[in-house]
Amino acid sequence: MDDFVLRALAAGCGLALVAGPLGSFVVWRRMAYFGDTLAHSALLGVALGFLLGVNPLVGVVGVCVALALALVGLQRRRALASDTVLGILSHSSLSLGLVAIAFLETLRVDLVAYLFGDILSVTPADLAWIYGGGAAALGGLLLLWRRLLAVTVDEDLARVEGMPVEALRLAFMLLIALVIAAAMKIVGILLITSLLIIPAAAARRFSRTPEAMAALASVFGIAAVLGGLFSSLSWDLPGGPSIVVAAAALFLASVLVPAGNR
């Protein structure tokens, strides 16, 4: 097998491993649209990274965190519904990113690669970022697991029990930002959320504990990456969308499996 295929496999599987547990939380906390919003802002992070001369991934994490903080602030005011605020930030940050990149005339960016991913061009350096960021995200998630579950179930109860609810919420947003930065190269910013939520949604029916759902979501995610990459190479299809289509097919299959093992 060629090196670029091996790197693509390693990158995709590494991402799916982290996306399983984190995506489960996104589903439990009903934050799919929030994840989308953060992902859409990633392009602005790329532009800022180039502008400031730092690694674009650092720019992505920075912009995601800034956006997450802005969201928490806006949601606290409650003047507008949450989905309205998300819609405004999601599309304006994406457009701002596109505009910023157009302004940077010296910069020739493969926009399609950022929007839809380019898994077959993953470099060893990308791989290091994906595994570094992924390991950090997974470690953080494991450390906060029980408390994040408690906060997910009920924030007031968690607060009465003395848990630092705001800090936990921010930490979770930071973990998502990390995964978005790591996933950008693989499925692209428009498709990142699908890799978080589709495998987790497919795993729900077969799980009786949160941990089982998280682990099964990782397995489904890896299966989607393998299936997507295989079809991408066999029929010369775009990698990112093929992975998402494979994940969607898995989800469909999970819905169609007759009930009984619940």
Add this chain to the structure above:
Amino acid sequence: MSIHHAAHHAARSPVPSLAPPLVDARGLTVRLGGRTILDRVDLEVRPGEIVTLIGPNGAGKTTLVRAVLGLVRASSGAVERRRGLRIGYMPQRLTVDATLPLTVRRFLSLWRPVTDARIGAALEEAGVSHLSGSPVQSVSGGEMQRVLLARALLSDPDLLVLDEPDQAVDVHGQAELFGRIETLRRTRGCGVLLVSHDLHTVMARTDRVLCLNGHVCCQGAPEDVRRHPEYRALFGGHADALAVYVHHHDHAHATDGAVVPGHDGDCCHG
């Protein structure tokens, strides 16, 4: 505090009310969005004491509870909690998202590291051992109340705070639930602060009633509060019905509706 109240209190509470209060709110005022929800409210709960908040909708009962829990900040005045106070909070309701696979047992383990044996004991104490392995989304409203009671017990509380424990439960279930709360108060010696709509159940089970309508209308032993003009103005005709109903709840009902003799021994079923 009337003489009547003191005598009543001594007769029912296992711990003398001389003990320092678990929570002590003084001149508590809470303004939310320009509206004054609570106006200079004083409230204290002592160990072994059952204090009930009653009042019409919008009277600020839930806000007062949230201030006691530290979930709402006082605009002026203060809530003092005894040092190291452990609070067991049972909210009005709690819905767990259907996407989260969680058994009742697991739900109870989320709030602090706790052994399976302790979870079993808490479920037993709340009367819902049989639900241990059920998905938390599948239990009924009344069962969930008891699960939430078990959860509150796991903190080994000095103070139980129960927000409308009678809401999701029918009349028979209420009597049983209040019986359980009274037993807990006796066996654990913890203080209980509860919010209730159900006047007659509350009246029979409580040491002290605080009638709230933004400010404290009146407080004292249930019998005194019932005679208070402000209370009668707030609850109108219901206030009279209470005089009849109060005796009906000296016994308890099992979940099937059967009458179970109460703890007071002076049950006069009728």
